[in-house]
Amino acid sequence: MKYFAFFIMMFIAGSLTVFGQNKDYELGADIMGLRTNMQGGYFNYSDPEAINIGVSVWGWVKYPGKYKVPSYTTASDLLSYSGGPTDAADLTELRIYRVNADSSQSIIKFSYNDLLYESKLETRYRKIPKLEAGDILIVPGEPRLYFKDHFSIWMSVFSVLISLSILILNIVRK
Numbered sequence: 001m002k003y004f005a006f007f008i009m010m011f012i013a014g015s016l017t018v019f020g021q022n023k024d025y026e027l028g029a030d031i032m033g034l035r036t037n038m039q040g041g042y043f044n045y046s047d048p049e050a051i052n053i054g055v056s057v058w059g060w061v062k063y064p065g066k067y068k069v070p071s072y073t074t075a076s077d078l079l080s081y082s083g084g085p086t087d088a089a090d091l092t093e094l095r096i097y098r099v100n101a102d103s104s105q106s107i108i109k110f111s112y113n114d115l116l117y118e119s120k121l122e123t124r125y126r127k128i129p130k131l132e133a134g135d136i137l138i139v140p141g142e143p144r145l146y147f148k149d150h151f152s153i154w155m156s157v158f159s160v161l162i163s164l165s166i167l168i169l170n171i172v173r174k
Contacts, residue, residue: 041065053133060089060141089141
């Protein structure tokens with residue numbers, strides 16, 4: 001009975017240490033889970049030989065969600081992993097939301113042009129932030145309407161007006 005209680009206590013203590021860990025940092029990766037998409041917006045691009053961090057991408061990208069990436073991943077790599085920005089994304093106002101070690105929060109704004117022309121920028125003007133564990137990359141935007149969208153809206157309005165005019169003509173004739 002003493003041994004059974006001892007094993008139960010060891011199991012509880014072991015599960016508390018495993019489940020209570022911060023999963024923003026991880027050393028290595030499982031070989032079977034590399035470069036796979038798991039259901040629910042979780043993407044694993046981890047490197048088995050590097051320190052991996054957990055970051056998120058929100059907003060106007062093809063695959064928003066949580067990503068496990070190597071610590072040397074740049075913001076442009078993270079945009080590529082997320083499928084790239086959609087056509088409605090505003091790439092001049094990218095933001096990284098970060099919770100600092102002292103529990104303060106900060107938002108770092110930068111432009112995609114800074115990422116594209118990084119090699120041509122002088123070091124004093126470089127504003128490209130380094131990703132840290134727990135960062136959230138936010139890609140703002142707004143939906144855009146194309147010709148087919150405008151055409152559909154106007155055809156709906158036109159068909160309602162035609163239907164109302166036919167209804168009024170039928171009421172007046174009787």
